[in-house]
Amino acid sequence: MTSLEEEIRSVPFECRGCWHVWEEEYVVGHVHDRRGREREIWLRRGLPALPPSPGAVSCPRCGSQQATMFPEGYLARHPELIPPPHPSEPDETPLLSPVRKPLHSWLT
Ligand SMILES: [Zn+2]
Numbered sequence: 001m002t003s004l005e006e007e008i009r010s011v012p013f014e015c016r017g018c019w020h021v022w023e024e025e026y027v028v029g030h031v032h033d034r035r036g037r038e039r040e041i042w043l044r045r046g047l048p049a050l051p052p053s054p055g056a057v058s059c060p061r062c063g064s065q066q067a068t069m070f071p072e073g074y075l076a077r078h079p080e081l082i083p084p085p086h087p088s089e090p091d092e093t094p095l096l097s098p099v100r101k102p103l104h105s106w107l108t
Helices: none
Strands: 005-014 022-030 038-044 067-069
Touching: none
Parallel strands: none
Antiparallel strands: 005 022, 005 067, 022 038
């Protein structure tokens, strides 16, 4: 008789390329085989996955596989690392001086 328990784990990562911080959600299935040994089965987005490790994920922003893994729950203690959901875009409008500089002033 096998039993299956599932738990959801959110594992925080930080990209070393662009410093993006995100969480990957895993489902961990605990399977007991006939000899009573426990095995873990990791699922990510519904697909079998490797247990979370820095090389097993790629950055959702830049695709880099150079990620750092944080302990589970790390972001809950460091909310400043979580980027705001809608970051305010910097105003790209250049500040134009109303006074036009004469062209010859920097040609001489
Ligand atoms: Zn990145």
